[in-house]
Amino acid sequence: MEQVQNIFCVGRNYRLHAAELGNQVPTSPFLFMKPTHAQVIADGQDIRLPNDQGAIHYEVELVVHINQAYQKGMKADELIDRVSLGIDFTMRDLQDQLKEKKLPWLLAKGFRNSAILTASTPISSIAELEKVDFSLLKNGQEVQRGNITDMIFDIQSLVNFTGEHFGLGKGDVLFTGTPSGVGAIADGDHLELVFGDKVLGSCVIKLG
Numbered sequence: 001m002e003q004v005q006n007i008f009c010v011g012r013n014y015r016l017h018a019a020e021l022g023n024q025v026p027t028s029p030f031l032f033m034k035p036t037h038a039q040v041i042a043d044g045q046d047i048r049l050p051n052d053q054g055a056i057h058y059e060v061e062l063v064v065h066i067n068q069a070y071q072k073g074m075k076a077d078e079l080i081d082r083v084s085l086g087i088d089f090t091m092r093d094l095q096d097q098l099k100e101k102k103l104p105w106l107l108a109k110g111f112r113n114s115a116i117l118t119a120s121t122p123i124s125s126i127a128e129l130e131k132v133d134f135s136l137l138k139n140g141q142e143v144q145r146g147n148i149t150d151m152i153f154d155i156q157s158l159v160n161f162t163g164e165h166f167g168l169g170k171g172d173v174l175f176t177g178t179p180s181g182v183g184a185i186a187d188g189d190h191l192e193l194v195f196g197d198k199v200l201g202s203c204v205i206k207l208g
Contacts, residue, residue: 005171007034007115008162009061009088013152013177029153029161032105034088038115042087042193042201047113049185051207054093056185059178060136060144060193061086062129064155065120066172070163076126076156079168083123085134085193085200086175087116092184117173118193118201126155137192138185146179 011030040047049056067081088109095108123129126148135145148155158176162168185191187207192199 003171004036004039004117004173005169006166007036007039007173007175008166008168009034009109009175010153010158010177013158014146014150014179025152029158031162031166032109034110034115037112038110040113040116042116042118042191042203044202045204046206047116047203048206048208049089049113050091050111051187053091053108055091056207057090057092057182058136058138058143058185058191059088059090059182060134060146061088061175061178062134062146062148063117064159064174064176066168066170066174068170070159070168072164074159074163076159079159079163080126080155081122082120083129083195084120084173085118085195086173087136087191087193088175088178089114089116089185090182115175116191116193116201116203118195121195121198121200129155132196134196135194136181137194138183139190140192143183144179144181148176150179151177 009032012026063084063086064080065082091108130149133147185205189205192202
C-alpha cells in the first residue's frame, strides 16, 4: 500500500450522526487531522488501543485516496483513483472534556492506531460509489451503514474545501465522515469493514 502522506478527516458530515452526538449540523465542511503515526492497516490482526482514557468509539468511514496534486477547478474524478474504508477511533470521554474547555481534539483523535485503513479498491468515478453502501460489523452484527448520497457535503465539495484551504497531494487520504450508529468498543471485539458485499479489512481490538 502506498505510503500515506496526510490524513484529513471530515467531522459531522451525516445529519443523523451529528444529531446522535447532540452537535449542530455544520454549514461548511468541518475538518481535523490525524498524525500518520495513527495509521494502521486492518488485515485481520490484533490492534491495541489504550484503556486509560475512558470510552473509545468506532466511527466507520469511506476514505478516498488522492493520486495527484490538487489544482483549483479539478474534478474529484481526476484526483481520486481508489477508495478504502477506515475507522476513526475517538476517545469520546476525553473529547467531551476537550470540547468543554474549547481545546483541540488531537489527544482524543490522534493517538496511535486511531486511524484504521483497509486495503484499497480502484474506482473509475465517484458516481459509482453512490451504488454501494459501506458498513461496519462488530462481532458479526452490523452496527453502522452509510452511503455517500447521505453526506451533507459531497466528495467534490470536500475535495474543493480541503484543497483550497490546506492543499492536497499524491498520497493524501480523506476520511469523509461517519454515519449514525457509533458506539463503544470492548476488549476482544472483532471488527469487519464491508464495502458492498466484500469485506475489505478486519481486526480484533485489544485494550490496554
